[in-house]
Amino acid sequence: MSLVSGPGRGGITEGQLPSELRLYVDKHVTYIQSLDKRKDELEYWLTEHLRLSGLYWGLTALHLLGQPDALPRSEVLDFVISCLQDDGGFAAAPQHDSHMLYTVSGVQILAMLDALDEFDERVSGGREKVARFIANLQHPKTGTFAGDIWGETDTRFLYGALNALSLLGMTNLVDVDKAVEHVQACANSDGGYGTSPGAESHAGQVFTCVGALAIAGRLDLVDRDKLGGWLSERQLSNGGLNGRPEKLEDVCYSWWVVSSLAMIDRLHWISGSKLQEFILKCQDPDHGGISDRPGDMVDVFHTVFGIAGLSLTKYPGLVEVDPI
Amino acid sequence: MASHGVPRIAPTEARTGQARQKELEKIEEYVDLVAQVNKNIAERHFTIEVLALTSKLLKRNPEDYTVWNHRRLILQHHFKNPPAASAQSQSVSTALSASQQSVLDLITSDLGFLVPLLVAFPKCYWIWNHRIWLLEQSTSHLPAITVRRLWQDELSLVGKMLNRDKRNFHGWNYRRLVVAQLELHSPSDGHADSSDTSRQTSMVETEFIYTTKMINSDLGNFSAWHNRSKLIPRLLDERQADAAARRKMLDAEFDLTQQGLIDPENQSMWFYHQSLMSTLSPECPRHAAIVLDLTNHDRCGYYERELARVKEMLDDYQDCKWVYQALLQYAAVYREVDAGNKACTTTEMRHWLRELQRLDPLRSGRWDDIEKSLGL
Ligand SMILES: [Zn+2]
Numbered sequence: 001m002s003l004v005s006g007p008g009r010g011g012i013t014e015g016q017l018p019s020e021l022r023l024y025v026d027k028h029v030t031y032i033q034s035l036d037k038r039k040d041e042l043e044y045w046l047t048e049h050l051r052l053s054g055l056y057w058g059l060t061a062l063h064l065l066g067q068p069d070a071l072p073r074s075e076v077l078d079f080v081i082s083c084l085q086d087d088g089g090f091a092a093a094p095q096h097d098s099h100m101l102y103t104v105s106g107v108q109i110l111a112m113l114d115a116l117d118e119f120d121e122r123v124s125g126g127r128e129k130v131a132r133f134i135a136n137l138q139h140p141k142t143g144t145f146a147g148d149i150w151g152e153t154d155t156r157f158l159y160g161a162l163n164a165l166s167l168l169g170m171t172n173l174v175d176v177d178k179a180v181e182h183v184q185a186c187a188n189s190d191g192g193y194g195t196s197p198g199a200e201s202h203a204g205q206v207f208t209c210v211g212a213l214a215i216a217g218r219l220d221l222v223d224r225d226k227l228g229g230w231l232s233e234r235q236l237s238n239g240g241l242n243g244r245p246e247k248l249e250d251v252c253y254s255w256w257v258v259s260s261l262a263m264i265d266r267l268h269w270i271s272g273s274k275l276q277e278f279i280l281k282c283q284d285p286d287h288g289g290i291s292d293r294p295g296d297m298v299d300v301f302h303t304v305f306g307i308a309g310l311s312l313t314k315y316p317g318l319v320e321v322d323p324i
Numbered sequence: 325m326a327s328h329g330v331p332r333i334a335p336t337e338a339r340t341g342q343a344r345q346k347e348l349e350k351i352e353e354y355v356d357l358v359a360q361v362n363k364n365i366a367e368r369h370f371t372i373e374v375l376a377l378t379s380k381l382l383k384r385n386p387e388d389y390t391v392w393n394h395r396r397l398i399l400q401h402h403f404k405n406p407p408a409a410s411a412q413s414q415s416v417s418t419a420l421s422a423s424q425q426s427v428l429d430l431i432t433s434d435l436g437f438l439v440p441l442l443v444a445f446p447k448c449y450w451i452w453n454h455r456i457w458l459l460e461q462s463t464s465h466l467p468a469i470t471v472r473r474l475w476q477d478e479l480s481l482v483g484k485m486l487n488r489d490k491r492n493f494h495g496w497n498y499r500r501l502v503v504a505q506l507e508l509h510s511p512s513d514g515h516a517d518s519s520d521t522s523r524q525t526s527m528v529e530t531e532f533i534y535t536t537k538m539i540n541s542d543l544g545n546f547s548a549w550h551n552r553s554k555l556i557p558r559l560l561d562e563r564q565a566d567a568a569a570r571r572k573m574l575d576a577e578f579d580l581t582q583q584g585l586i587d588p589e590n591q592s593m594w595f596y597h598q599s600l601m602s603t604l605s606p607e608c609p610r611h612a613a614i615v616l617d618l619t620n621h622d623r624c625g626y627y628e629r630e631l632a633r634v635k636e637m638l639d640d641y642q643d644c645k646w647v648y649q650a651l652l653q654y655a656a657v658y659r660e661v662d663a664g665n666k667a668c669t670t671t672e673m674r675h676w677l678r679e680l681q682r683l684d685p686l687r688s689g690r691w692d693d694i695e696k697s698l699g700l
């Protein structure tokens with residue numbers, strides 16, 4: 001199985017919006033299932049470099065929609081294992097290189113399918129191997145993590161590393177205190193966090209930094225009122241959320257912003273119902289999937305983050321998502 | 325990573341037979357090209373021809389990180405085994421050896437390859453990463469003066485990028501990196517007799533001027549304000565500013581925000597004002613501080629002045645939530661400092677809160693929490 005990624009193709013008429021504001025569950029399930037069958041579209045091939053993450057996003061969406069079996073488990077597992085490289089990292093797809101981003105997706109899928117033991121049976125010492133790959137990417141001096149052997153660092157990788165290691169039960173392999181120190185160095189006076197020390201606060205980076213602190217059990221370091229204030233200002237009058245002051249709204253921030261608010265107990269500082277309205281308007285009612293803004297092309301990335309945003313704000317009928 | 329701002333288009337079924345055939349041909353061509361590159365890399369054919377194949381792929385799909393890795397392997401191979409420099413690429417600076425010249429040629433040509441890609445895909449992480457990697461490579465293979473010239477060119481490139489998109493956070497991150505590298509590779513390096521290298525190599529003054537320029541062209545450029553707030557404490561340290569100079573700087577910044585707040589909906593301005601106010605706090609860390617010797621009396625003075633200034637805005641803007649938000653926030657801190665209560669009353673604070681609840685129902689949960697925590 002090698003599937004589920006890349007923009008799908010959306011509705012027929014330009015900018016067609018859902019006629020009624022409800023969640024088109026069946027359409028979304030069909031949309032996600034169809035992503036594997038799009039090999040006759042150039043886009044399918046142009047998105048191979050994020051296939052494993054695409055699979056994770058699709059599976060998560062299906063879990064939240066209450067249809068975890070809509071993709072065949074054994075084929076998913078086979079594909080995940082086919083992405084494992086000799087160095088213990090996962091690549092986006094076979095024939096690609098290991099990278100932190102896909103290693104995290106690989107581990108997340110294994111955990112979601114409750115397949116970590118099975119993974120160890122099929123790949124001897126698999127869990128440990130993967131954990132070591134991740135641990136080796138920690139920078140001993142600064143505590144931050146590189147994405148791969150080429151060395152680029154980013155708080156996205158730091159969060160991913162802690163997340164995957166905690167799923168594997170092996171955070172002991174890294175220096176968590178150093179990692180926390182690095183997160184602190186990325187903090188800004190507005191309460192938010194940037195991608196590296198000195199960088200401007202950005203909702204995506206806030207999520208990775210707060211998520212990392214949550215995993216490390218150090219949420220005490222967050223100025224909740226200040227950060228909650230900054231995050232709540234991300235909501236615009238149309239109900240959507242942006243990632244930084246004076247930028248456009250986008251469905252993917254429904255996840256970054258809302259889960260961060262949930263982690264610091266400030267979820268009630270934005271309007272959940274207005275956000276739900278905005279997300280529902282971004283659906284493609286005919287072919288399924290959710291886009292960044294109403295009328296735009298859907299893709300699996302915005303589909304999962306839209307559904308996760310709905311789940312976090314307690315939209316009826318969805319499985320509750322864990323904000324971390 | 326995903327599609328942003330792309331309008332929905334006709335679905336697969338709607339494609340005509342001809343368009344479909346064309347797409348299938350394109351797929352075949354693309355998949356062939358990928359297979360060809362993969363095969364060559366697996367067989368360690370790190371030739372300039374294979375490099376050209378990766379260029380072809382990356383122009384089509386700059387998000388394919390593995391192809392960038394392939395490209396690095398090829399370049400690395402040539403850095404280690406530089407071909408004899410050709411007669412045409414005669415070095416301008418005669419200081420370079422033939423092999424250094426060929427490394428420089430490779431790096432320069434690769435940097436050039438990236439420029440149109442950056443312009444077309446300014447948010448693609450991998451392109452920025454590859455650029456940084458190339459420049460880091462120059463450090464290990466080329467003399468310091470050449471490296472410095474390369475970084476110098478980057479400063480003008482990133483200036484152009486930020487003129488095209490003033491908020492691109494890749495651009496701002498890159499600018500900070502370039503500046504840090506230029507400071508590191510300063511020409512004064514290696515001169516043992518230069519007593520204070522930190523002052524000679526620092527670019528903090530020119531970067532501060534750059535933020536002024538960016539702000540003057542757009543008061544809503546929060547990225548520039550942000551960078552400014554990070555530069556000021558360092559600037560003061562490097563100027564070895566005394567207490568008076570530090571106060572002068574803080575006052576000047578407050579005055580600047582006054583100008584910006586002519587438009588009370590300017591969110592960037594409010595966030596910057598808030599960051600200045602946060603430097604007054606006794607909890608403000610040293611690395612972010614502007615004035616170092618604030619007494620509580622000083623603090624109250626600043627709070628009273630700023631509260632008065634913001635209050636004055638109410639004369640013209642009674643329906644701008646930012647005004648009430650700032651008043652309430654600053655008043656709350658002011659009350660804490662030395663139990664200050666001259667500049668505002670509880671009745672006033674209660675009024676500001678009601679206005680916020682009226683004007684900003686989206687965040688009613690926040691205002692309700694503040695109502696409780698302040699006992700309003
Ligand atoms: Zn998005």
